[in-house]
Amino acid sequence: MGVSKTEFFTEEQNQMASLFKSISHPARIAIIQYLLSVDSCICGDIVNELPLAQPTVSQHLKELKNANIIKGTIEGTAICYCLNQDTIAVIQDYFKGITKQLQNKCC
Amino acid sequence: MGVSKTEFFTEEQNQMASLFKSISHPARIAIIQYLLSVDSCICGDIVNELPLAQPTVSQHLKELKNANIIKGTIEGTAICYCLNQDTIAVIQDYFKGITKQLQNKCC
DNA sequence: TTATTATATCGTAATATTGCAATATAATAA
DNA sequence: TTATTATATTGCAATATTACGATATAATAA
Structure with a gap:
């Protein structure tokens, strides 16, 4: 149906899924990489850095926000x-946990 | 339009985006967590662990594959x-790179 | 052979996402 | 006040995703 059955999953599962969804588009990856590539925070000119129209970039920024x-x-x-370093840390911790659990596996 | 303009982004940006898209659904997060929770690989019974019909689970497994x-x-x-530990490592390395670049930032 | 069991694929309906033109808003400049 | 500039919102068309019933496939069991 296009509707995720979120009510059948845990809060954590839904939260992590929506976190990954927010970075599951090349434009949003590009925004992250651009923010990393400049010295400090960026005021303006993100629109000029992307091959997309201003409303589209604004929409992607909103999702990342x-x-x-x-x-x-x-x-x-x-x-x-x-x-936001805190959110990056949340993702990193999630994968640290996975790697830790994976250490005793057969594959 | 619903079509991502993939041709305007780099190979890496598209690859990372599609990797994150593959784990951007709670059912697929649940599958990962279930695989981690059992001692070894799992033959069968993933369908019984999820609140979704068999064709739906099969579809999610296909996307993860x-x-x-x-x-x-x-x-x-x-x-x-x-x-697949290699792919988990790819994601982890990506965030390691981000964290490294973030160290000199103001925010 | 005919079950049975496990998984995959097809077809389709409901909903979500993407992209952008048009327009709105909000802050400052002239 | 009226520009100008930067960003957000609205509305909509094109496409993608999600879910599942029906059906297919593939391996083994009886």
């Missing part, structure tokens, strides 16, 4: 975006 | 699934 992957603070006319 | 998140080997009538 909703997932707490990036933080945005208003700087006059522009908005200053940067990565 | 296509993304190389899991490996499946035929064991008589059943199929034996386990996680």
Whole structure:
């Protein structure tokens, strides 16, 4: 149906799935990489860095913000975006846990 | 349009995005967690562990296989699934790189 | 051979995502 | 005040995803 049966899964399973969904698009990966490539937070010009129209970029930024992957603070006319280290850490910890559990496996 | 403009992004950006897409559904997170929770590879009974019909589970397993998140080997009538440590490592390395780049940031 | 069991594929309906033109909003500049 | 500039929102078309009943396939059991 296109509807995920979220109610049948745990809170953690739904949270991790939606976190991964937020970074499951090349434009959003590109935004993350661009934020990493510059010295500090970026005010403006993310739109010019991507091969997409302004409303589309705005939409992708909104999704990254909703997932707490990036933080945005208003700087006059522009908005200053940067990565949210806490959320990156959440993902990393999740995979650390997986790797730890995998150590005793046969495969 | 619902079509990602993949041709405008790098190979790596598209690859990482599709890797994250493969784990962006709670059922697929649940499959990963179930594979981790048992001692070894699992032959059969993944269907019984999930609140979804057999064709739906089969479809999710296929997506995880296509993304190389899991490996499946035929064991008589059943199929034996386990996680692919190499792909888990790819994701972990990606976030290690991000964390490293983040160390010199202001936010 | 005919069950039985496990998994895959097909077809399709419901819903979600992507992308963008048009427009709105919000802050500052002239 | 009226620009200008930066970002957000709306509305919609094209496409993708999710879920599952029906059916197919493939291996073994009786």
